[in-house]
Amino acid sequence: MHDLTQPDLALLAFAREIQEKAYAPYSGFRVGAAVYANGEIFQCVNVENAAYGSTLCAERGAVMAAVAAGCRDIDAVAVVGDSESPTTPCGACRQVLAEFNPAMRVIMGGRTDEVIVMSLEALLPDAFVRGYLDQDDQK
Ligand code: THU
Numbered sequence: 001m002h003d004l005t006q007p008d009l010a011l012l013a014f015a016r017e018i019q020e021k022a023y024a025p026y027s028g029f030r031v032g033a034a035v036y037a038n039g040e041i042f043q044c045v046n047v048e049n050a051a052y053g054s055t056l057c058a059e060r061g062a063v064m065a066a067v068a069a070g071c072r073d074i075d076a077v078a079v080v081g082d083s084e085s086p087t088t089p090c091g092a093c094r095q096v097l098a099e100f101n102p103a104m105r106v107i108m109g110g111r112t113d114e115v116i117v118m119s120l121e122a123l124l125p126d127a128f129v130r131g132y133l134d135q136d137d138q139k
Contacts, residue, residue: 002117008076008107011036012115015058015078015107018043026052031081033058037071037100059093063100076105077120083110094120098127 011034019032022045031046044061059079066074077097081087086108089097097104097120106123108116121127 002105002119004107004115004117007036008078008105008115008117011041011076011078012080012107012109014041014043015080016109018045019080021045022058023047026050026055029082031058031079031087033062033080034078035059035062035066035074036076037066037074040066040069040071042066042069042071057090057093059089060096063096067100072100074100074104076107078107078109080109084112086110086114086116088116088123091124094124095127098124098129102127102129 014034015032019030022030022032024030024046026048034041034043042062042065044058044065046055046058047061048055059077062077079087079089087110088108089106102121104120106118106120
């Protein structure tokens with residue numbers, strides 16, 4: 001767990017601001033996310049689908065937006081969900097976030113003022129990252 005900083009709160013505010021745009025007619029659970037990459041902010045929400053498995057989480061949407069804009073150096077992600085305690089990124093989102101920075105800061109909020117800040121490394125220890133694919137002993 002890390003101490004909360006002003007930049008953490010600023011990024012969390014971007015996640016909170018976008019949360020109301022969530023498309024969550026099936027779960028009713030709205031999520032907003034914001035990533036800070038190469039000095040810019042990218043926001044997204046969860047977008048559900050009648051074929052439930054085609055739903056995309058807010059965090060992954062925000063990462064896609066950053067990468068499509070050429071901003072791959074992700075320093076931090078903030079996520080806000082409709083839960084009582086701070087919403088933590090799902091396993092698939094942790095994996096996608098780890099692709100761009102396994103040590104990024106993860107700021108998590110919910111319906112209350114409680115905020116948790118952790119390193120992605122703590123949320124996904126020993127992540128499978130691209131380095132594993134480059135090892136000579138595989139060939
Ligand atoms: N959801 C996210 O957007 N991010 C998470 O990390 C957890 C889950 C969304 C997916 C789905 O639309 C809803 O929350 C309920 O699972």
